[in-house]
Amino acid sequence: MPMPAQPDFAALSLDAIAAFARDRRLPPVDRWHPAHCGDSEMRIAADGTWFHQGSPIGRAELVRLFSTILRREPDGGYVLVTPAEKLGIAVDDAPFVAVEMKAEGDGARARLAFRLNTGDIVTAGPDNALRLAHGSDGPRPYLRVRGGLDALIARPVFYDLAERALAGGDTPAGVWSDGAFFALDAG
Structure with a gap:
């Protein structure tokens, strides 16, 4: 098929x-x-x-x-x-890579959608959380895709997320998507 x-x-x-x-x-x-x-x-x-x-x-x-x-x-x-x-x-790390992001809206009304290297599309939100982990090469951002499967967020996409977080003025710095707030710290 x-x-x-x-x-x-x-x-x-x-x-x-x-x-x-x-x-x-x-x-x-x-x-x-x-x-x-x-x-x-x-x-x-x-x-x-x-x-x-x-x-x-x-x-x-x-x-x-x-x-x-x-x-x-x-x-x-x-x-x-x-x-x-x-x-x-x-x-080796995460089974997917988020290679592109599209954002609409600001603050708590924002929505962030990600295209994965497999062509799948995932909107960050309560069921598809963003998280940040520390790796030997610096922060490692991830998006929950489904059923315990994550996507590593590609570095250029992470830079877009970080820019959005800094412009948002939230403390701690983070991003909103689909009504959920995601701090961009590895705390």
Whole structure:
């Protein structure tokens, strides 16, 4: 079954983005519990590149398809799961990367939508929190995508977030989205 075409993120309003995200149907991986079958020999690098047996997966459609059956396990590991099998997958940092942001509104009425490297669109809010962690290379910003899966926010996108936070005048500095406030500190 072919994957649906991804919309032009830059051309969409946030209302259209929200509708697209709402209408996207994902497989019910949280309800599938087959026996663990082994290792997929796949890895998601920290930059969001997917590999199989050490070689990058070049087909974006294939990566998007695999991303829809990705699940985080209670022990913190990651698996690719179908109704019939479950295979481990290595994830170096976060399985997704937020590569673009679109903002509308200010203060508590603001909404921030993010396009992921897989083409998924996520609006930050109560169910999709933004958080900041400290890494050896500085602050590491993340967006909750779904079911324990996060997206690392790409550095240029984080700079846009930080600029927005500083302009907002909140203490601590942070951003609003979909009625939720997210402090941009790693406290």
